[in-house]
Amino acid sequence: MIPELGHFSLVLAGSLSLFAAVIGLSNTRNSMLQRSVVSMTVGQFALALLSFSALVWSFATDDFSVAYVANNSNSLMPWYYKVSATWGGHEGSFLLWILIMSGWMLALTLRGHQYPTSFFTKVLGIMALLNLGFICFSLFTSNPFIRLIPMTPIDGADLNPLLQDFGLIVHPPLLYMGYVGLAVPFAFAVAGLLEEQVDSAWARWSRTWTNMAWAFLTAGITLGSWWAYYELGWGGWWFWDPVENASFMPWLAATALVHSLSVTEKRGTFKSWTLLLAITGFSFSLLGAFIVRSGVLTSVHSFAVDPERGMYILIFLALVVGGSLTLYALRAGQNSTQVAYNFLSREFFMLINNLILIVALAVVLWGTMAPIGYEAITGGRISIGTPFFNKFFVPLGLVLAIALAILPLLNWKRTRVEALRPAVFSLLVATVFTVFIWFVLDPTSVVVAAAVGLGTWVVLSHGVDLFKRLRKGTTLPMAYIGMTLAHLGFSVCIIGIAITATQSEESDVRMAPQDSVMLAQQQVTFLGVVEVQGPNYSAQQGVFLVEPESSGSYELRAEKRRYFAGNNVMTEAGIQAGVLADTYISLGEPLTNGAWAVRLHYKPLVRWVWLGALLMAFGGFVAIFDRRYTSLRVRDAKSTKTAAEALTQT
Amino acid sequence: MNPKRKQRLYLTVFLLVVSAGVTGLLILVSGENMNMFYPPADVVAGKIPPDQKVRAGGMVLEGSVMRSDTSLAVEFQLTDHQGAIFDVAFSGILPDLFREGQGILVEGTMDAQGVFQAEEVLAKHDENYMPPELLDIEMGTQSQAYKALPSIDPRAAKGDSL
Known part of the structure; x- marks a missing residue:
């Protein structure tokens, strides 16, 4: 009875998202209809929660008449693993995905009053349309509620022992919060294009959600890496496995987006690029889902091979990417604003940051997909190993660190060369420190010294900037604190990677x-x-x-x-x-x-690898609490919008 | 040309150069770092070029696993159950799901004696797993039921309880 209730709730949630999508995207100005979209979003979340709880209940009560429970649980398992086994397999983890999607939509409705109503209705409509696609996928190809009656097994087949671990309890939910959270900036981008409202205010709205999703994704990937380290028994923390890459690609795109959005908010430029990144980020989330759930790639943790599911996700991916890019091609050009800046400016360094991250994304994409392409073309099978990725990521990471070290000393638009003197000073200190480390550790390669030196330089230059601001007596905005924490996290991370990779x-x-x-x-x-x-x-x-x-x-x-x-x-x-x-x-x-x-x-x-990455995620969360994002209402937003436009026209 | 157009032209040229460079590098570096896969029949036929790192795979032949008594060296044979059998030498720890009869992948080089010197042995952490590389082989031998032997024999370690 309970599983049927869950099944039925999911169908209802799907119907609600269909209505919400139709009304949300219908351009209606009727305020009652617009409010109904909000109500349907709330209802959809309640139904998704009910559906998910029904599945958890089936696990907790050992209802082995449900096929998914029978395949992924066992009466001997401790209760907490029974509960987390709910998302231990393909069907249940996708139901969690749907629940989290609905959860993000619910969170959006709590902040709805901050946005113009027609824009916000569009956002919800797009989210509902995506969720409809997810729910259909679950119902038609991977229904977790299918019963084994009358052939009910006496006991379950057990959960893969690797998954009977604390890691399973926290890693997938956090990771999915990130994956699915990228749907919010995506929806903001598409709604912005539809409503032709892509400006500084838009960027500020989007930043809160992007930061949050990015922080969750960062934390999720970090916990996954830590879990693999202690659970797989190989002692490694990153394997360039296709499924790891599947989560790393949206992360790279989202990281680029977080930075590009800051330029769009502060300077009103990079608009088209920001939109493209928002679309890219979520597309890579979907590509990740395809990689994990279709079984096209050899991996330690892909789910069972099922071409039907792969085909469904591929078609969905094609529709989402095709649709949004078509809209982008039609509308994005209209948003172009020219803002002059020279090479020694924050804008230019953000451009460098984005360029590096996108090249990194291309490298991971190539390394992950090349074996499939090769097989399709020649019929032979190949694998691409760690050395390929290292050859690119070592120099990319170092260049990124150089750009990051200089960044705090730069102004928007242009910087006088003399202002860079503190950077030179901290570089000197960092070099001395590096040489010292070099003698202590006797490292095997120059790269280690470079990574440790650059990491130190990043810390020093951010420290100098922090000191200057504190001396001026200004209160530090949360966004600034968050950024500084995240950047410190990055240097902790690269120092950890360099040392552990070579000195172990x-x-x-x-x-x-x-x-x-x-x-x-x-x-x-x-x-x-x-x-x-x-x-x-x-x-x-x-x-x-x-x-x-x-x-x-x-x-x-x-x-x-x-x-x-x-x-x-x-x-x-x-x-x-x-x-x-x-x-x-x-x-x-x-x-x-x-x-x-x-x-x-x-x-x-x-440990520095994970501590650094967690510090990055923490920085992302801290930045959300900036007063710019929390206290503004629509009216204020409009006035800053016009101010920003005035700024961009100068 | 007006400055706006000029700037756009520079940007386009810059992006083209960067993407061409990156694509070129990707092709070059992945060519150097890719490992071809060889099924047992190709290994036996001597198709693996000498001193080149490749991947090979097959089912571990029953009764072929031989451990050294003094070190971690191990030798076993891989087969496609269709007549092709080759020797593999490895030194180190085998994965949990390495079993006789199980499909596995090895990565390494072919030596002059025709023994595959494996640097890495891969098996997935799942009972029902078959590396996609081996699916083609497995399809042909569906009838050949292979039974999985436990990789730990409980008796082996009974003696030394603390």
Whole structure:
């Protein structure tokens, strides 16, 4: 009964989004109809929530007559994994996607009074149309509520053990908040084109949502990387796997959009480019969904292969991209405004930032899609490995860091060369610091020194700017604080990447009980293996004693788990996490005479990669609370709009 | 030419040059870093060029896995169940789902003795997974039921409880 209720709610939610889309996009000026779109949006969210709750209920109560539950759960699983198993497979994760889409729409209605009504109705109409497409996809190709009656299994097939983890509870919801959140700037762009209102006020409205979606996407990707690190047992944190790339591509586009929007808001220029980025960002979200859910690419975490689903998403993608780009081609030219700026200006450096991010996007797109193209053309199969991506990302990242280090010293429009003196000073300090680090670490390549030096330079130049502002006694706007935090996060991140990529120690060894090996000035002794029972698995737990030269010793336990239901084997690494370095031990397979294959890693600054990325996400969230975005009403927005237009005409 | 047009022309030329450059680099670098895939029949036929990093794949032949008693070296054979069999040598930790009968991918080079020296062994973390590269092979041998052997034999580690 409950699953049918969920199914029915989803159908109703779909019908509501159909009506909301038709009325929202109908150009009506009837205020009652316009208000009805808002009501339908709220109703749609309530129904999506009901539908999703019904599926959660089916999981929580072990209703194995529902095919999706039977395939992705098991009565032995702890309750929290049963609940998170709701989004552990394709069908349920897409229902979560729909719920989050409806959630963003609900959030929009809370801020609706800030925007002109006709514009806002269009935004909701576009969002409803997209959601209709998602709901149809769920109902027609991946319905999670299909029953197995009368062939009801006694117990479920179990959730993939890799997913029975804290990571599954938080990673997909955050990631989807980002993916789906990019639909909001997309809808703002399309509505702006339809209403011919693309100006500074428009950019300011869009910025709040773009920042929020971007911050969620950043946090989601970061948690995914951290999860892969401790769960897959390989000790890596980024694999250039197609599915990782699928989330990285919209992130790159969204990052470019966040920056380009700031220029459109402050200077009223880059309008066409900003619109194009908003369309691109969401298109890459959809492309990501296609990559993950169609199974066209080899990946560690794509869902089961189903050409029908892939075809549906591909057609949907073609309609969304084709439709929005056609509209863009027809309307975007009208928005062009010429604003003069010279090379030493924020505008120009934002252009550099965008250019680098778009080239990076092209690299990831190429590296991800080339194997498909190659197969389609020649019939042969190829794979493109990590070296390809590294060859591009190392120089791109370094150039981006240089631009970022200079940015805080630049004014809009033009900057006098003398004003750059603090930059030169901080560069000097950074260079000295780099040389120092170079001697301490004796790095294997110049690139490490460059990355650490540039990262330091970014921190210093932002620090100098912060100091200057504080001395002037002005209160710092939240947007400025957010930006500074995000930029500091970026430098923490690249320093972490450079150091952990080159200074890590890794070895795979054969260890019998009581064997010892040295790992980065630590003596690691294998004490042996004990049997451990979990709720739905039994494990062999390798116990290791780690004795650093200086401080006290500690014990690390790495597990090899066997899950009862599917007889799946899974590795659970033992990790001693530290701000300066991680010691990471995972068990391979048992060998003869009680010996085991053991993987030992010592990874300096690996946490900085995630801490830096989380700092970026945090900066994005902080910036949302800027008074510019929270306190303005439509009336104020109109007046600033005209002011900005006056500015752009000068 | 008026300055507005001139600026637009510069921008267009600049974007064209950049995109041409980027495309050229992408083709060049991906050409250097791509690994061709070879099914067992092609490996046996000697189609892999020497000293070039490639990918190969197949089903792990039952009973062919041999572990060294002193190191992490391991040797096994890959087959397409249609007569083509080749040797693979690897040193390191095999993935959790490496099993006899399971379809796997190896990445590495072919040595002069006709042994594939694998630098990496890939198997997906899912029971029902078949690398797409191997689907073509698998289609031909649907009847050939392969049973998955557990990669951990519980008895092997029973002796050393703490």
